[in-house]
Amino acid sequence: MSNFPRFAIVIACFLLFQCNQFSKSEEASTVQRETIENQDPIRLNNEFLIQGASFSPDNTNIYLFKAEDDSFALVDSTIINNTKFQFKGLAETPSLYRISEIRNKNKGFPLLVDASEIHVFLNKRIDYSTASSTSTVQKEYLDYTSQMTDFKDKGMSLYYGLKGNFSSENINKLKQDRLALFTEQNNFIETYIKKHSNSYVAVLLVKENVSTYNAKTLRTLYNGLSQNIQDLDFSKSIDSLIVEKESKIGERLPVVTAKKNEENFKEEYRPKAYKISGINPYGETVSLKSIPKGKVILVDFWASWCGPCRATNPNLVALHKKYKSQGFEILSVSEDKAEAQWLNAIATDGLTWDYHVIDKNKSIAFRYGVESIPFKLLIDKNGNIASEKISGRALETRIQQLLKE
Structure with missing residues (x-):
């Protein structure tokens, strides 16, 4: 018998955080860089600053992972000092990150980080962690993730609704209800992308659903994005993925x-x-x-x-x-x-x-x-x-x- 892989993978929880008021961007598109009225040097220099707090003991390691292609890579680490920790870096465009006390790229509190100051409270229970920022992108991501959390809650209520009665009739109904909820969720994502065509969050969602939607739907969603968004290097890489999918012989609707x-x-x-x-x-x-x-x-x-x-x-x-x-x-x-x-x-x-x-x-x-x-x-x-x-x-x-x- 061959050796089994030594992984320690846990599905990351949904992002739950609060956003404050934000000001106008100095450019037509808000996705590459935002400024505020007092010319915040962090934003002017395309930098991000994560100010963190945790109740974990001093000298506890904190790890920062950044999304790269289809995975996350460790980019920085620090330690807790008097309940505080901090990360700094460059953010020419918004990127997904994870913060964790465990050196595991698949586990952590997810953040959409752009050139701004972000305040994070990291809890050992990831779903109890929170974050806030003045960033427009952060606010949009909060709006999306909070609504996706509603779908998660609906899914859980389907299970709890059985109340321990696992008859064939109830199980079959559960399957039908789950499929209906899945369809409703996909429709929500498509609608959200179309309504937020000038948002970095929209193109991020297109990328996340490359494997879910057929090529025709992906092309429609991508072409509906604003030109500012399509001109981003990140967006062009997604366009290449769609082109690759379009070129596959026999590409069809998921069944x-x-x-x-x-x-x-x-x-x-x-x-x-x-x-x-x-x-x-x-x-x-x-x-x-x-x-x-x-x-x-x-x-x-x-x-x-x-x-x-x-x-x-x-x-x-x-x-x-x-x-x-x-x-x-x-x-x-x-x-x-x-x-x-x-x-x-x-x-x-x-x-x-x-x-x-x-x-x-x-x-x-x-x-x-x-x-x-x-x-x-x-x-x-x-x-x-x-x-x-x-x-x-x-x-x-x-x-x-x-x-x-």
């Missing part, structure tokens, strides 16, 4: 295949895959984000005590060996209670892929509406759910189709 039988599928819109995060055999946190982007992922819900699950494992081993080099990966989610039995089954069945998590309280299974195991679903290269409850010959056929997309 999901819901199984009616082993050989017959019905096309529907593909929803984004829901969060999967759990503990691997090393005791470390592993999530979907642990798997490199652009992979076709089979999520297999199983357990060591499940006879039908164990019976399908040889087929999974063969599929992984056959298609791994083409971009296929497996994430196994075990419903075992006893870790020893889980680990023994992995070794005995030769499940040599690197991504295994244990779901003792079935929180992941609940999120995906899993009523019984084995349960398999496929996630496409864009992170969308492409097929559910699929097995046998249909599974391999679908893997081949998704790898060709």
Whole structure:
């Protein structure tokens, strides 16, 4: 059995902060640099200043990560002194950052940083952290994230609304409600981009949704941005991504295949895959984000005590060996209670892929509406759910189709 990856990844929480009043920009577009009436030297020099506070002990390390391409990179660190910490840097254009007490680029309090002074209170509970700034960009980002938080709350209320009644009827209704909420959220994002065409936040949202929308929608959204925004270097890089997507043969609307039988599928819109995060055999946190982007992922819900699950494992081993080099990966989610039995089954069945998590309280299974195991679903290269409850010959056929997309 190969070594498992040693990751410690936790999904970052939504950004919740307050913004104060702001003044006019000295340029037609406010996204590159803002000034204030007293000619703040920080803004005039395209600098940012993060003034932080925390109740953590003195000499606690604080790390600053900056978004670069599809990941975050460590750019600075400091320590807490008398409950305070500080970061300085250049910000010719707004950029996404994360601040954390843990040296982990995937965990931290997110900020959209531009040339301004930003005040941050960093809490060990990331969702309790706050920030404020006089920046227009910060205010726009606050407006967007607060509304996205509403969608998150609606999603949670769907789960709580079941009140422990996990009947087939309720689970099916939950799936329909989640899909409707997903569609509503996507419509909100599109509308927000169109209404804020002269905002850096709008182009940032286009980039974040390159994998979600089809090429036609992306082109419409991008072309609707103001010329000031399109002229930014950051925007031009996004235009290149859209051009690349437009050039792909057979590029089409995202769909999901819901199984009616082993050989017959019905096309529907593909929803984004829901969060999967759990503990691997090393005791470390592993999530979907642990798997490199652009992979076709089979999520297999199983357990060591499940006879039908164990019976399908040889087929999974063969599929992984056959298609791994083409971009296929497996994430196994075990419903075992006893870790020893889980680990023994992995070794005995030769499940040599690197991504295994244990779901003792079935929180992941609940999120995906899993009523019984084995349960398999496929996630496409864009992170969308492409097929559910699929097995046998249909599974391999679908893997081949998704790898060709």
